[in-house]
Structure formats: structure tokens, C-alpha cells
Amino acid sequence: MNPGIQVAPTVDAANPWAMHAVRILAIRREVPQAFTYELAFEDHAVGERFRFRPGQFDMLYLPGIGESAISISSDPDDPQRLLHTIRAVGNVTRALARKRVGDQLLLRGPFGSAWPVESCEGQDLVIAAGGLGLAPVRPVIHHVINRRDRYGKVWLLYGARSPRDLLYTYEYDDWRRADIDVQVTVDLGYDGWDGHIGVVPTLFDRLHLNPARTRIITCGPEIMMRFVIAACLTQKIGPQHIYLSMERNMNCALGFCGHCQLGPAFVCKDGPVFTYEQMEPYLDVEDF
Amino acid sequence: MSVSTIPVGSTVSLQKLRLQGLIDALTNAGYQVIGPQIADGAVVYDELDSLEQLPLGVIDEQDGGRYRLERSNDAGYFDHVVGPHSLKRYLFPPQETLQQLHLKDGHWNVEPTPIHDKPVAVIGARSCDLHAVAIQDRVFLEGPYVDPGYRVRRERLFVVSVQCRRAAATCFCHSMKTGPRASRGFDLSLTELDDSFVIEVGSDQGGQILASVEGWKASSAAIVDQAKEQSVQLERTMKQRADADPAAGTSRPRQLDTHDVHDLLLNNLDHPRWEQVAERCLACANCTMVCPTCFCSSVTEVADLTGEHVRRERTWASCFTAEHSLLNSGVVRNSTKSRYRQWLTHKLATWIDQYDTSGCVGCGRCITWCPVGIDLTEEVAAIRETAS
Amino acid sequence: MSKTSNQKSTEPANKPTVAVFKFASCDGCQLSLLDAEDELLAIAHHVEIAYFLEARTRTLDGPYDIGLVEGSITTEHDAERIRDIRKQCRYLVTIGACATAGGIQSLRNWADVDEFIQQVYATPQYISTLATSTAIADHVPVDFELRGCPINKDQLVELITALVIGRVPRVPNYSVCVECKRRGTVCVAVAKGISCLGPVTQAGCGAICPAFNRDCFGCYGPQEFVNVTSLTRRYESQGESREHLVRLVRNFNGYAPAFRAASDALEEQSHE
Numbered sequence: 001m002n003p004g005i006q007v008a009p010t011v012d013a014a015n016p017w018a019m020h021a022v023r024i025l026a027i028r029r030e031v032p033q034a035f036t037y038e039l040a041f042e043d044h045a046v047g048e049r050f051r052f053r054p055g056q057f058d059m060l061y062l063p064g065i066g067e068s069a070i071s072i073s074s075d076p077d078d079p080q081r082l083l084h085t086i087r088a089v090g091n092v093t094r095a096l097a098r099k100r101v102g103d104q105l106l107l108r109g110p111f112g113s114a115w116p117v118e119s120c121e122g123q124d125l126v127i128a129a130g131g132l133g134l135a136p137v138r139p140v141i142h143h144v145i146n147r148r149d150r151y152g153k154v155w156l157l158y159g160a161r162s163p164r165d166l167l168y169t170y171e172y173d174d175w176r177r178a179d180i181d182v183q184v185t186v187d188l189g190y191d192g193w194d195g196h197i198g199v200v201p202t203l204f205d206r207l208h209l210n211p212a213r214t215r216i217i218t219c220g221p222e223i224m225m226r227f228v229i230a231a232c233l234t235q236k237i238g239p240q241h242i243y244l245s246m247e248r249n250m251n252c253a254l255g256f257c258g259h260c261q262l263g264p265a266f267v268c269k270d271g272p273v274f275t276y277e278q279m280e281p282y283l284d285v286e287d288f
Numbered sequence: 289m290s291v292s293t294i295p296v297g298s299t300v301s302l303q304k305l306r307l308q309g310l311i312d313a314l315t316n317a318g319y320q321v322i323g324p325q326i327a328d329g330a331v332v333y334d335e336l337d338s339l340e341q342l343p344l345g346v347i348d349e350q351d352g353g354r355y356r357l358e359r360s361n362d363a364g365y366f367d368h369v370v371g372p373h374s375l376k377r378y379l380f381p382p383q384e385t386l387q388q389l390h391l392k393d394g395h396w397n398v399e400p401t402p403i404h405d406k407p408v409a410v411i412g413a414r415s416c417d418l419h420a421v422a423i424q425d426r427v428f429l430e431g432p433y434v435d436p437g438y439r440v441r442r443e444r445l446f447v448v449s450v451q452c453r454r455a456a457a458t459c460f461c462h463s464m465k466t467g468p469r470a471s472r473g474f475d476l477s478l479t480e481l482d483d484s485f486v487i488e489v490g491s492d493q494g495g496q497i498l499a500s501v502e503g504w505k506a507s508s509a510a511i512v513d514q515a516k517e518q519s520v521q522l523e524r525t526m527k528q529r530a531d532a533d534p535a536a537g538t539s540r541p542r543q544l545d546t547h548d549v550h551d552l553l554l555n556n557l558d559h560p561r562w563e564q565v566a567e568r569c570l571a572c573a574n575c576t577m578v579c580p581t582c583f584c585s586s587v588t589e590v591a592d593l594t595g596e597h598v599r600r601e602r603t604w605a606s607c608f609t610a611e612h613s614l615l616n617s618g619v620v621r622n623s624t625k626s627r628y629r630q631w632l633t634h635k636l637a638t639w640i641d642q643y644d645t646s647g648c649v650g651c652g653r654c655i656t657w658c659p660v661g662i663d664l665t666e667e668v669a670a671i672r673e674t675a676s
Numbered sequence: 677m678s679k680t681s682n683q684k685s686t687e688p689a690n691k692p693t694v695a696v697f698k699f700a701s702c703d704g705c706q707l708s709l710l711d712a713e714d715e716l717l718a719i720a721h722h723v724e725i726a727y728f729l730e731a732r733t734r735t736l737d738g739p740y741d742i743g744l745v746e747g748s749i750t751t752e753h754d755a756e757r758i759r760d761i762r763k764q765c766r767y768l769v770t771i772g773a774c775a776t777a778g779g780i781q782s783l784r785n786w787a788d789v790d791e792f793i794q795q796v797y798a799t800p801q802y803i804s805t806l807a808t809s810t811a812i813a814d815h816v817p818v819d820f821e822l823r824g825c826p827i828n829k830d831q832l833v834e835l836i837t838a839l840v841i842g843r844v845p846r847v848p849n850y851s852v853c854v855e856c857k858r859r860g861t862v863c864v865a866v867a868k869g870i871s872c873l874g875p876v877t878q879a880g881c882g883a884i885c886p887a888f889n890r891d892c893f894g895c896y897g898p899q900e901f902v903n904v905t906s907l908t909r910r911y912e913s914q915g916e917s918r919e920h921l922v923r924l925v926r927n928f929n930g931y932a933p934a935f936r937a938a939s940d941a942l943e944e945q946s947h948e
Contacts, residue, residue, distance in 0.1 A: 063391070065589060065841065066843075104396060251586065255431055258583060258605070287621050288629075288630075329868050373860060377860065382857070571899075574875070610849065611848070611850070623901075624901050656866065
């Protein structure tokens with residue numbers, strides 16, 4: 001689907017199973033059950049070579065437990081400060097949650113397609129994220145802030161189940177200062193919450209978008225993305241200008257194991273970032 | 289004749305019993321020689337030392353969910369077609385260790401897994417299987433990443449293909465344009481005639497091995513033509529029989545109308561036929577296991593109780609299992625209908641998007657080895673008949 | 677087991693405790709645990725075998741971290757005891773066909789138990805039993821189940837390892853056919869016309885029976901997406917009798933819901 005797949009400098013195309021040792025430098029508890037791990041390569045030469053594009057993921061590996069595909073959630077212009085935000089829900093991520101600063105993990109990566117930050121230059125940008133879906137788009141926010149003058153208006157529409165499930169709240173003010181219109185909503189407000197209540201797509205109604213120059217980046221539960229897409233289509237934004245990040249069972253990240261197929265795509269190597277145009281035939285097919 | 293090699297593209301003749309010399313030459317060259325032989329009521333691939341192990345005078349009658357060996361009138365060594373095994377298990381083994389890890393002083397040492405097995409030489413591969421290997425090459429070698437284990441096995445593989453003399457009722461290589469004649473992808477290619485083999489050299493290694501076999505002689509033009517004519521005749525017969533009156537029964541070669549099959553299937557993802565086939569489908573995964581191109585796999589962590597010694601085992605996996613589409617939020621394809629649809633649409637449609645080729649080589653194994661005889665050619669035809 | 681000081685120093689503190697309980701069963705699954713000779717010492721190093729009457733006389737009182745339960749519930753006393761055991765165990769794991777599906781003794785669920793008692797026992801008045809043999813999960817919540825008659829010791833070691841390491845045990849729920857094909861066994865159903873339950877049975881045994889040229893008789897119970905009707909219809913069309921098929925499905929795991937429904941349906945059809 002994406003013929004021009006670039007192999008990252010830290011991945012050996014001839015032996016892509018090879019792993020790099022990393023240590024946990026810091027752990028930050030973000031929201032209930034989700035933690036951000038700062039990782040550093042043990043081999044400095046590898047660390048120096050490590051580069052990623054916003055939207056890409058790493059395979060984090062705990063021997064005896066397994067590998068898990070985790071989006072990189074840090075600043076792509078500062079690849080040596082490598083962050084992954086992880087929710088402890090699966091076998092591997094629950095075991096990761098028991099790890100401490102100084103523990104060793106193994107890593108392969110980065111893998112996958114990227115958000116189209118270059119082709120969005122000169123355009124208005126709406127980033128619509130739900131729940132943990134903010135983690136894979138945070139590199140986009142960093143990228144934009146680092147070269148803010150190259151973009152038009154930029155909105156971040158972000159929603160979570162409740163105020164305490166909102167990720168990275170400590171950074172919203174920085175982002176706003178960098179001229180990003182950060183709008184936050186929750187499904188369930190409670191005492192002390194004076195912000196918006198409702199799902200992310202409802203935030204679209206308040207925006208006046210210029211469909212000809214607007215690009216959409218959305219990441220979150222599939223159901224949320226479907227409603228975001230519907231809201232965008234209502235505003236006459238073309239399917240080729242809506243980008244989404246799909247989730248499937250990514251086991252190998254190499255297109256070998258076959259588990260992450262979604263129609264013609266291997267989500268691990270052709271994705272996880274796709275245009276709505278690519279995914280449109282399959283999104284509404286039951287159990288596809 | 290004593291030469292060190294026979295040039296690629298040349299054709300020689302060998303008396304039938306002299307084929308033992310080829311087995312010996314490959315063994316002496318360090319290969320583990322694999323060839324067809326009868327075991328447990330089927331022609332399977334296993335280690336081959338002697339010509340006498342070959343299934344002389346045996347044919348395999350195949351139909352949906354049914355396989356039986358019978359005596360043949362022709363008494364050839366290769367009158368059977370394809371059995372349950374394919375070359376897949378020698379290049380992409382059903383189970384292999386990818387890596388071994390040992391924890392020492394808080395540091396994981398990752399040991400690469402050297403390939404200890406001997407290089408393999410397979411005698412008896414058919415045209416459909418050579419196409420299947422070429423398809424798996426695209427998966428494991430020709431994408432952005434290379435699977436190192438597959439690469440080593442593939443580079444060392446020596447293939448002696450055999451031109452089919454007959455087709456089973458489940459064969460439809462003529463539809464998939466993958467046979468019956470093998471035209472490339474072999475080191476040596478055998479055509480079995482009544483009293484000799486005609487051998488075409490397909491590679492330098494093939495030429496060198498063949499040159500060391502005693503008793504070969506240059507083929508006459510007439511013999512070469514006779515060998516070629518055998519394949520042409522078979523293809524003609526397959527097409528004629530496949531086009532014959534359906535009232536003649538199911539025991540005729542299948543055919544699959546590949547015209548626009550990509551769009552046909554992808555435009556009919558909600559076709560009622562998927563539900564109907566799911567009523568028969570056992571979701572047992574046999575079709576994916578016997579398919580020579582199906583490449584799905586899972587990696588399992590095998591750890592000892594200390595957790596300090598870990599082996600990563602890769603095994604064949606299948607889109608018919610829950611594990612295949614498992615997410616933290618649940619199983620994506622949580623019905624037999626969606627799993628069969630995934631398999632068939634991948635095999636015949638999205639494979640083309642991914643690898644610029646169909647994933648089906650028309651070998652018919654999935655039809656024969658389905659315990660309830662589900663036939664993909666029938667499923668496609670049914671969808672085509674009532675497509676939206 | 678006597679401990680050397682060296683062992684003591686590497687022995688994990690607060691080892692999880694394991695208890696093994698037996699109900700109506702043949703003890704074969706407990707023997708699988710004893711049969712894991714190579715692994716047993718390592719297991720004993722990482723877990724405290726607190727209660728395992730078949731292996732050691734010393735017992736420790738509960739509560740226990742892991743309770744392994746063999747056997748089915750066949751008496752009122754059993755039913756009470758399993759409720760008590762459930763309370764004592766953090767993880768309750770059923771092992772084997774008896775505990776997970778009622779076992780071969782659940783054949784009595786299709787028969788008249790009083791008649792059995794009258795015929796078998798000299799003094800039937802001493803026999804106190806339920807009319808049915810049922811799975812542990814019919815009585816208390818079960819955290820994990822290991823199938824098989826008997827269980828596979830590798831799966832048992834995997835279970836204990838996983839619980840010690842802290843991950844979900846990896847026990848496949850796909851069909852026996854996957855294991856047959858991986859090991860290269862020729863399908864006995866397709867090549868020999870043998871009515872084999874492999875396609876509807878959960879893997880785990882390593883597909884032993886077909887490798888010895890005989891049918892799988894379903895001792896690991898129904899696989900995840902089981903379609904017994906399609907398979908038995910096929911075997912019937914090949915000339916297999918309904919009576920045979922009922923007996924085939926109504927076996928060690930005959931009372932597992934999917935198998936039970938299938939054999940009942942077959943029987944109903946034969947009576948039509």
C-alpha cells in the first residue's frame with residue numbers, strides 16, 4: 001500500500017528481529033493505569049543513530065513476556081529523549097507497569113508510517129484525539145511548535161472519559177502559548193470541572209474550517225474516529241486530507257506475521273497512519 | 289562424458305534407474321535430500337536415500353475433503369500430483385527458534401540462532417509449488433525487511449522440479465497461470481517419459497550437480513519436443529475437462545475465473561454467501577496450514593521458571609484463530625464468517641495489492657484437506673453469480 | 677526437601693503457595709504434575725507446594741495462591757467442599773476433562789443413576805451421590821482451565837510459570853488440526869475416511885492420536901469456534917452411523933456444552 005517504506009537507521013533490514021537494550025531513565029504516572037517511560041539506549045552509538053517520525057512506534061520487549069507495539073510520544077526533534085506512554089491493559093504492558101527506573105528492556109524500532117507533517121505545511125491543522133490517542137499525536141504537536149510559522153491555524157481537540165483521564169494536562173499551557181488552540185472535553189464531568197462535556201466530534205461544530213486548506217489528524221478509539229470523520233465530511237474536508245491511526249494486532253512490525261492485516265494493508269508497515277481515503281471501504285464492514 | 293558442468297538451458301536424458309545417481313550426487317554435495325514417498329496413506333515429503341522410496345506407480349485421487357492413493361496404469365515415479373506437504377515447511381518451518389536470551393547481571397544477552405540444519409534439496413516439486421515459493425519470497429525477502437532464517441534456507445535450497453503428467457480433480461493451476469509446466473524457479477527440471485527422464489538445467493548449481501551424475505546424455509530434439517508436448521497436452525486436457533458439462537460430476541479439474549476477482553470479492557464483503565460458508569466451515573485452519581503461500585506466524589515466549597532463559601519460538605499461525613486478530617479491546621474477527629472472508633479475500637484479492645500477485649497457485653490443497661470439502665473455486669463462483 | 681544455605685539465598689521470598697485438590701477423577705492429571713520430574717524441582721523452588729496429598733503428607737493451611745482442582749462434582753459433599761476451596765484460593769484452576777467438563781463419569785447424566793447404584797453396589801443404601809457429574813465451573817467461578825484427559829504437563833508447567841512470572845498463561849484454543857499440520861501428520865479423516873474429532877477439538881496434546889493413525893476423540897474438549905454439526909453431517913454422508921457419532925462426541929468431554937448440544941441433536945435426529 002505504501003511502497004516507499006523507509007527503514008529506520010536503528011533497524012537492520014537484513015535482520016529486523018535484532019533488538020537494542022534500553023534502560024528506564026524515568027517513569028511518570030500520567031493517568032490511572034497509564035505511565036510514561038523515558039528510555040535511553042545502553043549503546044550510545046545506537047542512541048545517536050535513533051531517529052523517528054511522528055506517528056511511528058517501537059516494539060518494546062520483555063523477555064519471557066513478549067513484545068508490544070507502543071507509539072512514541074516525544075519530540076521528534078529531540079530523539080534522544082525517548083518517551084512512550086503506556087496503558088497497562090495487556091500481558092506485556094501490565095508487566096511493563098511493574099518495571100522500575102534502571103530496569104532493562106529491549107527495543108526494536110522505530111516502525112510504521114508517519115503523520116504527514118511535511119505535506120501539512122502551509123495548511124490549517126485539526127488534531128482530534130481521544131483518550132490515550134493523544135500519545136501518538138504528541139510528536140506532531142512538538143513538530144508543529146518547533147516550526148510554528150510553517151503552519152496556519154492549529155487546533156487540538158482532545159477528549160477523555162473524565163477529567164482525571166486527560167493526558168499531559170501539564171503541557172496544555174505551553175501548547176496554547178505556542179498558538180495552538182487547545183480545546184478539551186470529557187464524557188463525564190464532575191465537581192470542579194468547568195470545561196466542555198461531550199465527545200470529541202461535538203467540538204467540531206464550534207470550528208469554522210476552511211475545507212480547502214484544512215488537514216485532519218485523528219487518533220483514538222475507532223468509534224470516535226468514525227464520528228470525527230463524519231464531522232469532517234460534513235465540513236466538506238476531502239477524504240484524502242483526513243489522516244487516522246489504526247489499531248490492529250501488531251506482532252512483528254515487519255509485515256511477516258500477518259496478524260495486523262486490515263484489507264490490503266499491514267497496519268504495522270503500511271500504517272498505522274492512513275488516509276481516510278485508504279480506509280473508507282473497510283471502516284464500516286462488520287468484523288473486518 | 290566427463291564435464292564439470294552442463295550449461296543452463298540445456299536438456300539431457302537420463303535412464304530412469306540412473307536417477308539414483310542424482311540422489312547420491314546431492315547427498316554427496318552435502319544436501320539433505322527430500323522427496324515424495326508414501327506414508328500414512330498419502331504422498332508426503334521426507335528424507336530420500338533411494339529411488340525405491342519414490343511412489344512408483346501410484347496416483348492420488350483427490351476431491352473436496354478426500355484423498356486416496358490408487359495404483360496407476362503408467363508405473364511412473366511421479367504420477368501423483370501434490371500431497372499435504374509443500375516446500376513451505378523447508379523454507380518457513382512450522383516451528384523455529386528465532387532468538388534465545390539469557391539474563392546475566394541484569395543484562396539480557398540475545399543470542400542469534402544459527403541455522404544448524406543441512407541445506408535442503410527437494411526432488412519432485414511441481415510448478416504450482418515453485419510459484420508458491422516465488423510468492424513467499426516476496427513476503428520474506430523482497431519487502432523492506434528480510435527474514436534472516438528464510439533467507440538462509442532459501443539461498444541454500446536446491447530444487448529438482450517435476451513436470452506433472454496428470455492433474456487431480458482439485459488442481460486448477462491452468463486458471464491461476466501457475467502451471468502445469470514449470471518454466472523457472474528450479475535448478476533441474478525432470479520430465480518423466482516412459483523409459484527415461486528428460487532433464488532441463490535451470491541454474492549453474494543444477495548444471496554442476498547433473499554433470500556429476502553418471503549416464504546422462506544429450507537429448508535429441510525429438511525427445512525434448514516429446515517432453516514439452518506432455519505438458520501442453522496436460523494443460524489442454526485440464527482446460528477441456530474443466531469446461532466440460534457440470535453434470536459430469538465434481539470429479540473434474542476445478543477452475544477459477546480470476547477475471548476482476550479482486551474487485552468482485554472486495555465489493556461483496558457483505559454477500560450472504562459468507563454466512564452460508566460459515567455454516568459449513570469448521571474454523572479448523574487446515575486450509576491455511578496446507579496452503580503453500582499462507583505465511584502467518586506467531587512468536588511464543590518460552591521461558592524457564594527463573595525467567596532468566598528465554599526462547600522465542602515462531603510457529604505457523606492462522607487467520608482462523610482468535611489469537612490472530614486479538615486486541616486489548618477484544619477479538620476483531622469474532623465469527624467464522626469474518627475469518628473465512630479474511631482468508632479468501634486475502635488469498636485472492638488483497639494479496640494482489642500487497643504483493644502484486646494472487647496468493648493462490650491453484651494447487652487445490654485447501655480443497656482436498658478441508659475436512660468438510662469446502663472449495664474456494666465454488667465459493668468464488670457462487671459470489672460471482674449473485675454479486676452486487 | 678532439605679535446603680542448603682546456597683539454595684536458601686536464591687530462593688524467592690514469599691513464594692506463592694500451590695494446593696492440589698481432588699474430586700471425582702482417576703488421579704491421572706495429578707500424575708501429570710508428578711510426571712513433570714525435570715521441572716518439578718524447579719517448580720518446588722519457586723512455589724510452595726502447600727497441599728498435595730498425592731505427593732507429600734505434610735500440609736499447610738490455606739489460604740493458597742493457586743488452587744489446582746482435579747475431578748468433577750458428583751456428591752453433595754463435593755459441592756460444599758469446592759465452595760470452601762474457592763474461598764481459600766486466589767486463583768482457582770481446573771485441570772483435566774473431569775474438572776472442566778464433568779469427565780467420562782458425566783455419561784451418567786444421560787442415564788438413570790439409581791439404576792446404576794442398584795446394579796453395581798451390594799448395599800446401595802450406603803451410596804450417597806448426585807444424579808449428575810458436573811464441571812467445577814458449574815459450581816464456583818474458575819479463573820483458568822487446563823483441558824485434557826489427562827492434561828499435558830508442558831501446559832501445566834506453562835501455567836505455573838506464567839502465574840509465577842505474572843502473565844496470562846498461553847494455552848491455545850484453536851483446533852488439533854493446527855498441531856497435526858505443524859508436525860506434518862497426514863489427516864486421517866481426509867486420507868483414510870476415519871471420523872476424527874480433531875477439527876472441533878482444542879489443541880494442547882500435540883496431536884498424538886492422529887500421529888498414530890487413529891482418530892482424535894476429543895479429550896481436550898471443544899475448540900474456540902466449534903462447529904460439530906457440520907463435521908458430523910460430513911461423516912454421516914460418508915456412511916458413518918449416527919449411533920457411532922453420538923458415542924464419539926459423548927466421551928471424556930461429552931458434557932462440555934458444545935459437545936453435549938451436538939450429541940443431543942444427533943440423538944434427536946435419530947429418533948425422528
